[in-house]
Amino acid sequence: MNCQKFESLAADLARGEMMEVDVLSDARAHQAECSSCSLRLHDEEMLTRGLHSVAVEMNSLQASEATEHSLLASFRQHSVVVPLTSTRTYRPYWLTAVAAILLIVFGLAAVVWKGSNQPKNQIAVQPVPQAPTEIKDNKNLVAPDNHVANLPAPSKPKRNFNPRVLQTRNSKANRAENTVANHAEVATDFMPLGYLNPALLQDGGQIVRVEVPRTTMASFGLPVNMDRYNERVKADVLLGVDGVPHAIRFVQDKRSQ
Amino acid sequence: MKPKTDLTDAELLRLMMSGDEESFTLLYKRRHPSIYRFALQMSGSQQVAEDVTHDVFLFLMKDGHVFDPNRGSVSSFLFGVARNYVLRRFRGDQLTVPFADGEDDEPFDQVGSEPDPLEDLTKAEMIDNVRRAVLSLPERYREVVVLCELQELSYGETAEILGCAIGTVRSRLHRARGLLLAKLRPNKEAEVLSSTVVESARCFA
Numbered sequence: 204m205n206c207q208k209f210e211s212l213a214a215d216l217a218r219g220e221m222m223e224v225d226v227l228s229d230a231r232a233h234q235a236e237c238s239s240c241s242l243r244l245h246d247e248e249m250l251t252r253g254l255h256s257v258a259v260e261m262n263s264l265q266a267s268e269a270t271e272h273s274l275l276a277s278f279r280q281h282s283v284v285v286p287l288t289s290t291r292t293y294r295p296y297w298l299t300a301v302a303a304i305l306l307i308v309f310g311l312a313a314v315v316w317k318g319s320n321q322p323k324n325q326i327a328v329q330p331v332p333q334a335p336t337e338i339k340d341n342k343n344l345v346a347p348d349n350h351v352a353n354l355p356a357p358s359k360p361k362r363n364f365n366p367r368v369l370q371t372r373n374s375k376a377n378r379a380e381n382t383v384a385n386h387a388e389v390a391t392d393f394m395p396l397g398y399l400n401p402a403l404l405q406d407g408g409q410i411v412r413v414e415v416p417r418t419t420m421a422s423f424g425l426p427v428n429m430d431r432y433n434e435r436v437k438a439d440v441l442l443g444v445d446g447v448p449h450a451i452r453f454v455q456d457k458r459s460q
Numbered sequence: 461m462k463p464k465t466d467l468t469d470a471e472l473l474r475l476m477m478s479g480d481e482e483s484f485t486l487l488y489k490r491r492h493p494s495i496y497r498f499a500l501q502m503s504g505s506q507q508v509a510e511d512v513t514h515d516v517f518l519f520l521m522k523d524g525h526v527f528d529p530n531r532g533s534v535s536s537f538l539f540g541v542a543r544n545y546v547l548r549r550f551r552g553d554q555l556t557v558p559f560a561d562g563e564d565d566e567p568f569d570q571v572g573s574e575p576d577p578l579e580d581l582t583k584a585e586m587i588d589n590v591r592r593a594v595l596s597l598p599e600r601y602r603e604v605v606v607l608c609e610l611q612e613l614s615y616g617e618t619a620e621i622l623g624c625a626i627g628t629v630r631s632r633l634h635r636a637r638g639l640l641l642a643k644l645r646p647n648k649e650a651e652v653l654s655s656t657v658v659e660s661a662r663c664f665a
Contacts (some may be wrong), residue, residue, distance in 0.1 A: 214634055224518065246645075247641070250590075250637060250641055250644065253586055253590040253611075254609040254610060257501075258609070258611075258612065260587050261610070265493040265496050265497075266492055266493075266496040266509070266510055267510060274484075274517050274521075275485070279481065454523065
């Protein structure tokens with residue numbers, strides 16, 4: 204071991220730090236050989252003793268009782284303040300939670316209310332289907348020879364047309380007329396003429412009033428008064444934009460019932 | 461259920477944070493002397509030591525929840541807080557190390573009684589010299605000497621408090637001891653010189 208290595212270990216040797224046995228024996232051997240390193244270790248040991256004396260000297264020192272009393276007073280005051288602080292801290296969270304719950308409840312209520320309203324609207328919009336039996340007694344149905352008669356002015360073809368939408372949109376405009384008409388006429392539900400693809404009615408359509416032979420009703424499974432089989436009956440035919448008829452319903456004047 | 465005096469510092473701190481005054485008192489009585497001495501050894505001022513001790517435990521009762529047992533002991537935590545307060549006083553209050561006579565520069569209470577007054581005087585003088593030499597060290601060396609030598613903490617605990625590596629603590633302590641020896645050596649040489657002069661005077665007498 205050389206002097207530089209010993210100097211790095213001198214403090215640990217003086218402080219009694221644990222080290223490997225080989226290193227310790229080498230250091231002791233070098234100390235015995237080198238007077239300057241021996242003096243250095245002596246100085247380090249003196250310093251260690253001096254520092255230890257200072258530590259022992261101050262070992263019994265502590266803060267005054269006034270500090271302890273002051274801290275205890277602060278602690279009691281702080282203990283009183285703590286609940287207030289915590290309450291103040293958590294109050295906004297409770298308010299937020301209550302507000303969130305209320306929002307959820309109102310949101311759910313709105314969804315339920317809307318859901319319950321939608322079927323009602325549809326039911327209100329849909330025309331009341333008339334039972335075929337209502338036109339059983341169609342004794343006074345007019346049977347003119349002209350085969351087409353225009354019904355209330357057909358509305359302009361609209362996009363996204365379908366029978367339900369048409370009825371819904373026309374319901375406002377025709378409500379008064381329909382109300383009057385409903386008082387004057389009864390009608391069956393629309394019956395498809397062959398396969399009715401709703402997509403064909405997307406671009407619009409038209410309803411025309413026609414008169415057909417009463418026997419036509421039989422082809423749709425409706426009862427026919429055989430005493431009046433040679434008369435004509437009113438019918439509404441639903442035409443697509445291409446002019447192809449898609450559905451038909453039979454109409455009867457109430458007066459004639 | 462074990463008595464509170466047997467509880468660890470961390471358990472006392474937890475109870476203290478829930479408002480238990482007895483736990484606070486126990487923790488204070490257990491830990492405040494070392495904190496007070498650390499502040500006193502760092503500053504050399506009893507008033508500063510009192511203030512720092514007060515501030516450390518005031519911080520503990522208000523912000524004790526920031527203590528993380530995974531990062532170290534309560535003792536190390538308190539030393540770290542005390543160190544910050546001491547350094548803050550050094551920088552904020554422009555505190556001067558009381559080498560010169562000042563209001564706070566009161567001699568520490570003497571402990572024990574020695575039969576020989578001369579030996580008492582010599583020892584007291586030696587202790588005073590060492591204390592002054594420690595106080596004259598730069599802060600980063602002083603705190604290592606105070607923690608490792610005067611508080612007798614391990615390198616690991618000191619590194620934990622200072623937030624540095626153990627190797628850094630070792631190197632700083634080595635450097636600090638070298639500085640202390642350099643500061644104390646003139647006194648020693650002067651003593652040797654004075655004793656030589658006396659001996660010479662006796663010879664010539």
